[in-house]
Amino acid sequence: MAMMTKKTPARRPTMADVARLADVSVGTVSAVVNDSTTVRARLRKRVEDAMAALDYHPNEIARSLKLQQTHTIGMVVPDVANPFFTSVIRGVEMEGRERGYSVILCDANNDIEEERRQLSILFSHRVDGVLISSANFHAAEDRLTRRRFPIVFFDRTPLGFRGDAVLTDNLMASYRAVRYLIELGHRRIAILSGGFNYSALADGPLPPAGPRAARIEGYRKAMQEASFPISSPYFKQGDYKLAGGYQCGLELLGLPEPPTAVFSCNNLMTLGLMGAITERQVACPGQISVLGFDDFDWVASFNPPLTTVAQQSCEMGRKAMEVLVERIESPVPEGERGQVIVLEAELRVRRSTGPPPREGRS
Amino acid sequence: MAMMTKKTPARRPTMADVARLADVSVGTVSAVVNDSTTVRARLRKRVEDAMAALDYHPNEIARSLKLQQTHTIGMVVPDVANPFFTSVIRGVEMEGRERGYSVILCDANNDIEEERRQLSILFSHRVDGVLISSANFHAAEDRLTRRRFPIVFFDRTPLGFRGDAVLTDNLMASYRAVRYLIELGHRRIAILSGGFNYSALADGPLPPAGPRAARIEGYRKAMQEASFPISSPYFKQGDYKLAGGYQCGLELLGLPEPPTAVFSCNNLMTLGLMGAITERQVACPGQISVLGFDDFDWVASFNPPLTTVAQQSCEMGRKAMEVLVERIESPVPEGERGQVIVLEAELRVRRSTGPPPREGRS
DNA sequence: CTGTTAGCGCGTTCAG
DNA sequence: CTGAACGCGCTAACAG
Numbered sequence: 001m002a003m004m005t006k007k008t009p010a011r012r013p014t015m016a017d018v019a020r021l022a023d024v025s026v027g028t029v030s031a032v033v034n035d036s037t038t039v040r041a042r043l044r045k046r047v048e049d050a051m052a053a054l055d056y057h058p059n060e061i062a063r064s065l066k067l068q069q070t071h072t073i074g075m076v077v078p079d080v081a082n083p084f085f086t087s088v089i090r091g092v093e094m095e096g097r098e099r100g101y102s103v104i105l106c107d108a109n110n111d112i113e114e115e116r117r118q119l120s121i122l123f124s125h126r127v128d129g130v131l132i133s134s135a136n137f138h139a140a141e142d143r144l145t146r147r148r149f150p151i152v153f154f155d156r157t158p159l160g161f162r163g164d165a166v167l168t169d170n171l172m173a174s175y176r177a178v179r180y181l182i183e184l185g186h187r188r189i190a191i192l193s194g195g196f197n198y199s200a201l202a203d204g205p206l207p208p209a210g211p212r213a214a215r216i217e218g219y220r221k222a223m224q225e226a227s228f229p230i231s232s233p234y235f236k237q238g239d240y241k242l243a244g245g246y247q248c249g250l251e252l253l254g255l256p257e258p259p260t261a262v263f264s265c266n267n268l269m270t271l272g273l274m275g276a277i278t279e280r281q282v283a284c285p286g287q288i289s290v291l292g293f294d295d296f297d298w299v300a301s302f303n304p305p306l307t308t309v310a311q312q313s314c315e316m317g318r319k320a321m322e323v324l325v326e327r328i329e330s331p332v333p334e335g336e337r338g339q340v341i342v343l344e345a346e347l348r349v350r351r352s353t354g355p356p357p358r359e360g361r362s
Numbered sequence: 363m364a365m366m367t368k369k370t371p372a373r374r375p376t377m378a379d380v381a382r383l384a385d386v387s388v389g390t391v392s393a394v395v396n397d398s399t400t401v402r403a404r405l406r407k408r409v410e411d412a413m414a415a416l417d418y419h420p421n422e423i424a425r426s427l428k429l430q431q432t433h434t435i436g437m438v439v440p441d442v443a444n445p446f447f448t449s450v451i452r453g454v455e456m457e458g459r460e461r462g463y464s465v466i467l468c469d470a471n472n473d474i475e476e477e478r479r480q481l482s483i484l485f486s487h488r489v490d491g492v493l494i495s496s497a498n499f500h501a502a503e504d505r506l507t508r509r510r511f512p513i514v515f516f517d518r519t520p521l522g523f524r525g526d527a528v529l530t531d532n533l534m535a536s537y538r539a540v541r542y543l544i545e546l547g548h549r550r551i552a553i554l555s556g557g558f559n560y561s562a563l564a565d566g567p568l569p570p571a572g573p574r575a576a577r578i579e580g581y582r583k584a585m586q587e588a589s590f591p592i593s594s595p596y597f598k599q600g601d602y603k604l605a606g607g608y609q610c611g612l613e614l615l616g617l618p619e620p621p622t623a624v625f626s627c628n629n630l631m632t633l634g635l636m637g638a639i640t641e642r643q644v645a646c647p648g649q650i651s652v653l654g655f656d657d658f659d660w661v662a663s664f665n666p667p668l669t670t671v672a673q674q675s676c677e678m679g680r681k682a683m684e685v686l687v688e689r690i691e692s693p694v695p696e697g698e699r700g701q702v703i704v705l706e707a708e709l710r711v712r713r714s715t716g717p718p719p720r721e722g723r724s
Numbered sequence: 725c726t727g728t729t730a731g732c733g734c735g736t737t738c739a740g
Numbered sequence: 741c742t743g744a745a746c747g748c749g750c751t752a753a754c755a756g
Contacts, residue, residue, distance in 0.1 A: 012488075014749055025727045030751060038725060060486040061432065062749035064423045065732050072466070072487070080452050083445065090442050093469045097476075102483060104434070105467040107455045114459075121464060124422040125434070242659055271663040278665040297604055301633035303640040303665040376733060387743050392735060400741070424733035427748050 013054040022050035033058050064126065073324060074122035075131040076106040076115060083296045084267060084313050085133070088154065091317020092131060099325050101128070108134075129324045150327040154320040156210035157340075164327060164338035166320040168311045170211045173345035174218030174263065177291050177309045180347060181261045182226050185355045186289065190234035190252050190259035191219045192245060192269050215265045215293070234259050238269045245272025253280050253288075260356035261289040267296070274302065285354035295348055305350035312343045319343070375416040384412035395420050426488065435686060436484035437493040438468040438477060445658045446629060446675050447495070450516065453679020454493060461687050463490070491686045512689040516682040518573065519702075526689060526700035528682040530673045532573045535707035536580030536625065539653050539671045542709060543623045544588050547717045548651065552596035552614050552621035553581045554607060554631050577627045577655070596621050600631045607634025615642050615650075622718035623651040629658070636664065647716035657710055667712035674705045681705070 015033075019026045024043060031039050032047045039047075050056075064070040075092055077085040089105065096103050104127060108115040115134065122130060129150035153165040181189050194212050223230050233255055238244030245264065249272060252259055264270040270292035277284050284290055284304055292299070295310035319341050327338075377395075381388045386409060393401050394409045401409075412418075426432040437454055439447040451467065458465050466489060470477040477496065484492060491512035515527040543551050556574050585592050595617055600606030607626065611634060614620055626632040632654035639646050646652055646666055654661070657672035681703050689700075 016749080026750080027727060027729095027752085028725090031726085034751080040725070043726085057482060057485040059427075059488060059749050061423055061426045061488045062732090063751075065421075065427055065734090065749080066751050068732075070423065080455060081445075081448050083443075083448075086443050086445075086448050089467070090469060093442060093467070102466050102468075102487060104464050105451070105455070106464075107452060120419060123419040125464060126421060126423045242663070268659060271660050274665070275663040275667075278663075278667070297630060298633050298660050301604070301637040301640075303636070305637075305640075377735095378733085387741095388734080389736085389742065389744090393741095396735080402741080405741085421733050424748090425735075427733080427750090428735050430748075 012059075013056045014059070015056075017054055018047065018050045018056050021054065022047045069128050069328075070126050071100055072102045072104060072125065072127050073129045073131060073321075073328075074104045074106060074118075074125070074127040076108050076118050076122075077133055078108050078110045080105065080107045082268070084155075084294050084311065087296075087313035088133075088317040088320075091314035091319075092321045093317075094314075095318040095321035095325075099321070101321070101325065103131075128328045131320050131324055148331065150324060150331070152320045152324040152327070154316055161340070162337050164323050164340070166316050166323065166341045166343065168211065168316070168345050169342045170214035170345075171218045171221070173309045173311070174215040174265070174293075175222050176218075176345075176347055178219050178222035178263055179225075180349070181263065181289065181291060181353065182222060182228070184261070184289065184353060186261040187226075187228055187356070188231075188234065188257065188259045188261070189219075189223065189228070190236060190262045191216065192236050192238055192248050192252075192262055192264040192266070192273060194238055194240040194266050194269070212265065219263060238266070238272075240266050240268060242268045242272040242275075245269030246276050247272070249273040249276025250280070253277070253282055259288065261291065261353070264290065264292045267292065267294040270294075270306070270308075274306075285352055287357055289353040289356070291353055300350065302352070304352045307350045307353040308348050310346045310348050312345070316343055374421075375418045376421070377418075379416055380409065380412045380418050383416060384409045431490050431690075432488050433462055434464045434466060434487065434489050435491045435493060435683075435690075436466045436468060436480075436487070436489040438470050438480050438484075439495055440470055440472045442467065442469045444630070446517075446656050446673065449658075449675035450495075450679040450682075453676035453681075454683045455679075456676075457680040457683035457687075461683070463683070463687065465493075490690045493682050493686055510693065512686060512693070514682050514686040514689070516678055523702070524699050526685050526702070528678050528685065528703045528705065530573065530678070530707050531704045532576035532707075533580045533583070535671045535673070535709075536577040536627070536655075537584050538580075538707075538709055540581050540584035540625055541587075542711070543625065543651065543653060543715065544584060544590070546623075546651065546715060548623040549588075549590055549718070550593075550596065550619065550621045550623070551581075551585065551590070552598060552624045553578065554598050554600055554610050554614075554624055554626040554628070554635060556600055556602040556628050556631070574627065581625060600628070600634075602628050602630060604630045604634040604637075607631030608638050609634070611635040611638025612642070615639070615644055621650065623653065623715070626652065626654045629654065629656040632656075632668070632670075636668075647714055649719055651715040651718070653715055662712065664714070666714045669712045669715040670710050672708045672710050674707070678705055 015026045015029045019029045024047060028039060028043060029047055032044050079085060092103055104122065104125060106118040108118055131152050131154060133155040134153065153163065155167065157165045157167060178189060193216050220230065236248040236252065238248050245268060252262060253276060262273060264273055273290060277288065282288055290306065292306055292308045295308040299306040299308055323339065323341065377388045377391045381391045386405060390401060390405060391409055394406050441447060454465055466484065466487060468480040470480055493514050493516060495517040496515065513525065515525065517529065519527045519529060540551060555578050582592065598610040598614065600610050607630060614624060615638060624635060626635055635652060639650065644650055652668065654668055654670045657670045661668040661670055685701065685703065
């Protein structure tokens with residue numbers, strides 16, 4: 001029963017098919033596919049016609065097996081839904097397209113175990129390299145960097161990192177942001193930072209040392225330089241998520257002496273904060289100024305339009321891909337350090353920041 | 363010169379290496395990798411240890427070549443940066459992970475020529491199937507559906523489509539949205555729709571028939587049912603982008619008799635519209651109510667929080683992947699129609715909608 | 725210039 | 741249960 005099922009299941013044309021139709025050898029077909037110049041125009045034409053007639057697409061899998069390279073790279077991000085990463089992905093895509101690389105996208109979902117699994121799958125697929133914003137640098141560095149496998153970190157790197165990476169100058173970015181607030185006349189400035197939201201910390205010896213520490217440090221530096229105290233009720237740890245920003249916002253607003261400005265280190269938390277401000281009917285920037293990290297379409301349409309520090313997210317993707325391809329095509333010499341590219345962020349002043357209210361001045 | 367470059371360039375362990383180390387045959391190693399039950403526990407253990415010691419990852423490329431399937435699918439979206447697609451991608455990722463498929467992401471950038479190229483690359487990579495929100499159904503349908511290549515459309519489909527697809531019930535969604543506005547007492551209701559922004563239209567016989575037509579139709583139906591006139595100044599065509607929404611918003615607000623409510627068919631245009639409203643200092647929802655399409659983190663944090671129609675974007679991704687895998691693993695019988703899954707959207711009432719101002723009532 | 729052929733790493737058969 | 745042999749589609753080296 002069911003004898004003739006799957007007989008010739010829509011087999012895709014192979015080089016041999018093309019060769020047969022064009023009445024040449026597979027070697028010749030291969031030559032025209034890889035456009036070696038050693039094929040006469042007439043023959044080439046015949047081959048190309050045959051390819052078109054058969055709708056032949058070279059089997060990249062077979063080619064990969066032979067050439068030992070797949071023209072595919074893996075990209076693992078902690079959260080595809082975060083607009084920052086979305087924008088980086090876009091940059092990677094663009095650059096990849098131009099350089100002939102496809103990208104396999106993996107969402108690690110901020111889960112370190114998942115990340116390990118994803119990496120393993122990428123290895124199996126024999127990607128030529130990996131782009132990663134890792135939740136666990138230690139493991140990733142150990143498994144990849146030491147093995148001389150082409151890998152470029154972006155957004156986050158481990159402490160004392162020696163490989164290739166593309167990063168934002170977070171310290172300078174947040175320093176400038178807070179300085180701007182200070183110049184506006186603010187003195188009671190709160191910071192809404194992320195907490196350690198990675199389980200990675202439980203078992204890894206290295207702290208994430210991602211953007212978080214640098215952003216806090218920039219705040220600290222600016223405050224200290226102005227000889228302003230950093231009072232602990234103004235130092236809030238969120239969860240990098242909307243809910244945390246909302247909660248911290250309510251707490252800040254409920255303080256006996258609330259801050260006149262808040263520097264929010266993360267886009268999602270900024271949203272939560274604005275939600276709290278709107279709900280409590282506090283005037284922004286009249287009563288409280290808000291300066292957030294990351295700039296997207298929606299921040300300018302907010303009410304009020306948000307002043308932000310804009311990372312060059314798309315550019316970060318492009319550069320990361322560029323460096324990766326460079327490494328793939330000419331591996332780094334023995335014992336050489338990788339290159340770390342640092343991107344500047346830009347302060348975009350809109351209307352959520354202004355001078356502090358009267359009673360807020362010294 | 364340079365005699366010994368690339369000598370053994372960090373060769374990855376192969377099955378033969380594992381077999382040698384475990385002192386078994388490759389056949390046995392293969393058996394444990396594919397966990398055939400025909401391997402004794404003791405032997406299996408030895409093989410697994412060897413794999414771990416060598417950090418062996420099965421070569422998925424070789425396996426793909428042999429098995430004629432890559433466990434990889436291609437996903438092409440018109441715009442990776444659009445939060446709607448981001449969310450769909452997330453769903454696809456999740457479902458793919460569970461079912462053992464990796465996804466190669468392609469951003470067609472709303473460019474039809476680019477889409478064609480991406481599809482060709484995906485074919486070359488021998489993806490097992492494709493998920494697509496196409497800018498050009500005609501070409502895509504022709505090239506894929508007719509060839510019995512597993513493909514699932516999402517978000518947008520061609521008119522009279524007969525294959526597999528996962529869609530939102532856009533007509534019902536917008537009908538309900540507009541009805542809600544009508545029940546609130548509005549009568550002068552404007553619609554902010556997208557225009558034909560795809561060059562596809564120039565050469566294809568089929569209109570995109572994406573969400574656009576259905577959303578307009580829902581509006582028309584609700585208005586007609588209430589016997590309200592659809593006045594042409596209230597029927598705005600944007601460009602699906604922020605700038606277009608802003609521009610249309612200004613025009614709407616500048617009308618001698620401005621609408622008391624606006625139904626915006628696209629998330630980016632909603633943002634532009636809100637920008638215009640904020641800038642003109644028009645009270646929302648006091649003077650004008652706004653109801654937008656698509657629901658994301660930021661809409662609830664807006665001032666005022668936006669009332670929206672929420673598509674099940676993540677679910678759309680999951681379902682699309684589910685159907686695709688189903689097709690891959692058991693191809694549709696000759697002549698059978700594909701299945702079209704329709705997802706309901708949900709109205710999320712927040713504070714950007716309210717009754718019309720006094721002078722707006724009949 | 726063009727044809728022929730040996731693997732790339734793996735899964736599968738088949739005879740032990 | 742094992743070991744050897746073949747072929748998936750392609751590239752590159754060599755032979756003509």
